[in-house]
């Protein structure tokens with residue numbers, strides 16, 4: 402064995418390895434439609450400010466990755482897009498957020514309807530304590546999107562197909578969703594989110610509880626879904642951000658430090674703090 406092998410891998414090779422990974426994601430074209438516009442957004446938990454005057458344009462039909470050290474505000478900022486912070490006591494959101502030009506913080510907005518349009522997938526798969534079928538059928542039923550059993554079956558099958566789960570569950574649709582493996586449960590949660598025909602899918606570390614094989618399946622799915630959806634993905638994995646996203650936003654201490662094409666952010670970061678983070682010096 403060589404001395405090099407004994408000494409282990411050299412430090413801070415992330416950026417070089419990243420080149421190979423990045424060759425798969427291409428920057429999106431400049432004329433891509435903007436789906437979400439955030440302007441001067443501040444978020445407070447009581448007296449503590451978690452998000453500091455962030456403005457950002459998020460494109461349609463692309464994956465935008467949020468990266469940054471723990472506690473920097475990724476989840477807090479993500480939750481602004483479907484008003485999930487409204488459900489947290491003491492949380493206050495300031496600034497303006499528009500989806501397709503519509504201000505989502507107007508007082509008369511129907512928040513339940515908004516959360517159907519802006520689906521969310523969480524770190525820990527959280528199927529309802531219901532059958533696989535009913536997990537997916539629930540949203541379309543309560544939002545009045547299906548009228549007959551036939552329509553419901555069609556939506557359930559289509560959503561499970563799109564989530565890449567149909568083949569594995571088609572013979573056990575009436576078994577509990579909680580009986581699936583972690584990776585299958587996460588795909589079930591994605592099927593549940595897409596069943597109501599959302600415009601945007603927010604994903605907060607959707608693979609962090611999964612093994613590498615299940616992670617690869619979800620990443621493939623995210624890549625497919627982006628042809629029709631706006632996806633915002635929080636991840637702690639630099640490799641994952643580089644593999645699946647077209648835009649990357651780096652946050653630090655509640656501030657947006659850098660936002661650009663993923664390829665640029667990982668290979669030619671404009672900010673020293675970004676470089677330090679992606680090369681493993683901070684965080």
Ligand SMILES: Nc1ncnc2c1ncn2[C@@H]1O[C@H](COP(=O)(O)OP(=O)(O)OP(=O)(O)O)[C@@H](O)[C@H]1O
Nearest residue numbers: 446449451469470471472473474475476477478489
């Ligand atoms: N419900 C809450 N009440 C009070 N403070 C909160 C709450 N949620 C988050 N915070 C604080 O807001 C800041 C941002 O937290 P947030 O969860 O958005 O970070 P994050 O980047 O998602 O971190 P992680 O990578 O660990 O998930 C942190 O300082 C955190 O302690």
Ligand SMILES: [Mg+2]
Nearest residue numbers: 475476477605
């Ligand atoms: Mg978080």
